[in-house]
Amino acid sequence: MNLIRYSFLLSLVAVAVRLDAQQVYSPNKKIELSLSQSKEKPGSWFLSVSYQGKTKTPVFSQIKLGMERQDQSFTDNLSLKSSSKPVAIKDQYTTLHGKSSNRENEAQEIIFAFVNTKGSKLNVVARAYNNGITFKYEFPEKTQGTFVIKREATAFVVEEKVERWLQRFVTSYEGFYPAQKDSALTGEWGYPALFKIGDQESCWTLLTEANVDRTYCATKLSNQENKSSYQLAFPAATDGFNTGQVNSTLTLPWSSPWRVAIIGQLADVVESTLVEDVSKPSQLTKTDWIKPGVSSWVYWAYNHGTKDYKKLCEYIDLAARMGWPYTLMDWEWDEMTNGGTLEDAVNYAKSKGVKPLLWYNSGGAHNQVSSGPRDRLTTPESRAKEFAWLKKIGIYGVKVDFFESDKQDMMRYYLDILEDAARYELMVNFHGSTVPRGWSRTYPHLMSMEAVYGGEQYNNQEYMTTKGAWHNTMLPFTRNVIGPMDYTPVAFTNSQHAHTTTYAHELALAVIFESSIQHLADRPQGFDHLPDPAKFMLKEVPTAWDETRFLAGYPGKEVVIARRKAARWYVGGINGDDRSKKVSIPFHFLTKGKTYRAELIADGDYDSGFDVKYLTIKEGDTLEVKCLPRGGFTLLINEM
CATH class of the missing domain: 3.20.20.70 (Aldolase class I)
Structure with a gap:
């Protein structure tokens, strides 16, 4: 009896050890990702990541985990019920544009299954790739109703000595990336965020997210509460001029976007396609109308140049001389004068073998820019009408500007535009926008985004x-x-x-x-006078x-x-x-x-x-x- 009881106790200890530390390695064995439970706060869990270069380097001592729904919490009250055996992930696909045409990436995936005190389930799906780690949350149950996310507990803990390059968050993502050696700097930061771990030969990591869809907002990083901990934060209530809800609403079952850390040497970071690798594959079956290329662009030299038919024609002629396939007719084309209308300019471009692209104000209450045309894309009906007209007159793509928000309603708006544009075979360029989050793989007619x-x-x-x-x-x-x-x-x-x-x-x-439509900025004489x-x-x-x-x-x-x-x-x-x-x-x-x-x-x-x-x-x-x-x-x- 004592022997049986002793064996039973040993098995409990073995289970406890197994559940308190779980590891998965990248296929090349350079990256290790492990799960641990907080000793100070049982029921709270975190991931740890290390990189094996010349020496083993801790990348993140802790990546704190958890979600808090309005109805219940999945943060500091979790029990680990199971962890799967690592499964090999091999992904091969081709792209029409980007850094490379043939993509291949490998990972080992592990799923950690948690329950909270009410018995509700939360899964953490984690992958160790050869050039980084990704993880996401899942609510796997099929409970009826809608659920509101109050906050995400995800936080990347970074050592004070780590050098970092971060951009102060603004909704347009337009700013600089200054080097920060002062760990006391706090604030809200936009993706991506670059960190150097150790000396130059050690390790670099770049934080961002991927595969954001209609069921969630886009996030940012904040170390306002703890200078060493970069927590995922939701958009501010004031973003988009106070339109849209801060907290995302979802139905079950549900998966979050991937949280992405590209890891390795500088070459691993610069060459990485990990954001697109973990995003949903292309949703388009016919893609022969998607054509990358160079475009001339009137706005840089003449901010109101699209109002001037004759000035715009100079840029059409430039594209024709240079053999560039496109010209962009920027804002205020609905006010065009000086000898012609938009239709005249489009016909002139076509006569020169140049394909016109057209600018739109995204419109709606989320931005207060009056320049037009605006408010033509805000509903399915208005988009269908506008896109059908563009297809009829010979427009090949649209540049849509001034989104001003990363809330869930704006994520839906981006994707609605992409899906409707595909029906009319129109390429898309987003300006005044969020950063790329893998959509160019899912919707390959998304040619570029500003956010710079x-x-x-x-x-x-x-x-x-x-x-x-x-x-x-x-x-x-x-x-x-x-x-x-x-x-x-x-x-x-x-x-x-x-x-x-x-x-x-x-x-x-x-x-x-790299941009699939590359708008070269200079005026015609700038190019004409080159050797x-x-x-x-x-x-x-x-x-x-x-x-x-x-x-x-x-x-x-x-x-x-x-x-x-x-x-x-x-x-x-x-x-x-x-x-x-x-x-x-x-x-x-x-x-x-x-x-x-x-x-x-x-x-x-x-x-x-x-x-x-x-x-x-x-x-x-x-x-x-x-x-x-x-x-x-x-x-x-x-x-x-």
């Missing part, structure tokens, strides 16, 4: 004059990691505020920044890539990125510093045994000059390129 302090800011204030080069070298490590970015790059002339980047720096942005090598490069540069490789760089200092389309490689490099420097290009990404010819378009002796050289290179070579202050270069590589 971009080229148009030269119109608004002087900050880009002094900070533009530094800011440009931040974006490949932050905003552009998580999805397409409509920065509207490449300007050689000046807008309202001068730029101090060199011409070679501006040219390189067409490669450095032939730079002009030919802009005539041919793709906007959708088969492969992307990070070659060198550091946030805010410099960056070198290689992108391949078919057999040709484009390498872009930019200097974010106010001093000259030599930037090294390693050619380890080339095929061994082959010889390549390369055309280098680099800084000349002064900021508006170019130095063009022709080279022969092969795998294993290294090239040093001298960059002027705030300079850059572009390298075009072909097999011989």
Whole structure:
């Protein structure tokens, strides 16, 4: 009897140990994710994440878990009932645009099943990928009715010594990503958030979220209560001019968006497609109408240029000369004068072989921008009427602006626009918007999103004059990691505020920044006066890539990125510093045994000059390129 009782006690201890610590490893064994229960607060649970580089590095000592519904809590009162055996996740898919055309990612998935004191269930589904971790919550029960989420307890605990690059939250996500070494800085922060764990050789992580749908709001990070703990926070009540509910309403069963931490070396971060990898696959069966490409854009040089038919025609002619497929007719096209109407401009574009794109104010009570056209997309009926008309007259895509909120009602509005636009074969670009959250995979006609302090800011204030080069070298490590970015790059002339980047720096942005519709910003004479090598490069540069490789760089200092389309490689490099420097290009990404010819378009002796050289290179070579202050270069590589 004593032996049986002793064996029973041993089994209880074994179960307790098993339930108090559960691990799952990435397929390459570099990332470990484990579950533990708080010793100070039994019933509270957290994930821990470590990365095996040269040494084992704790990435997050704690990621606090839990959800609080209006009817009951799933935070500090949870019992772990079971944990599944790790299951291999293998995902292969193709894309029409983005960093790469063929995607493949692997993970190990584990499901932790909890119950609260009332016996209600909450699952945490966690995955360890080769380049990060993701997790989401599930309410698996089929209880009738609707349920309101009061808060999400998810919080990433970051050590004080960790260096970080964070953007103060604004609803448009337009701002800078300054380095923060002062752990006392508190506030609300927008995604993505970049952290360096340990020294440069250790580990980097980028926080964001993916696969947001109609059943939830988008979130942000807040360390206002605890400077070392970045908690997921809901939108403010005042967002969207006080329209929409802060707390999300859902029905059961339900799954949350994925919480995403991209983890590894800088190359793992920059090259990552994890946000799209965990998002819902494409919902479209017919996609031959979705065509990435370059567009001319009147707004940057002439803020009200779309009102002027003749001025707009100059940009149509520019697109025709450069062989670009698109021109964007921006706001106020409904007020067009000086010789023509919108229909005249559309017909003129079509006569030149240029496809027109059209701007819309998202309208509604959530924004107070009066510029039109507005209020034409706010209901299913108005969208159907407008999109049918656009399809009839020959419009290929819409740019929809001024959303001003991440509340659940706005998530629904984004997705309603995407689904209705697909019915009329219209590509979509969101401006004044939230950041990408994986929708470009689900809806591949979503070509780009703004959510960036971009080229148009030269119109608004002087900050880009002094900070533009530094800011440009931040974006490949932050905003552009998580999805397409409509920065509207490449300007050689000046807008309202001068730029101090060199011409070679501006040219390189067409490669450095990824956006499936790339709106090149400059006025026609800015492109017409370029020397032939730079002009030919802009005539041919793709906007959708088969492969992307990070070659060198550091946030805010410099960056070198290689992108391949078919057999040709484009390498872009930019200097974010106010001093000259030599930037090294390693050619380890080339095929061994082959010889390549390369055309280098680099800084000349002064900021508006170019130095063009022709080279022969092969795998294993290294090239040093001298960059002027705030300079850059572009390298075009072909097999011989």
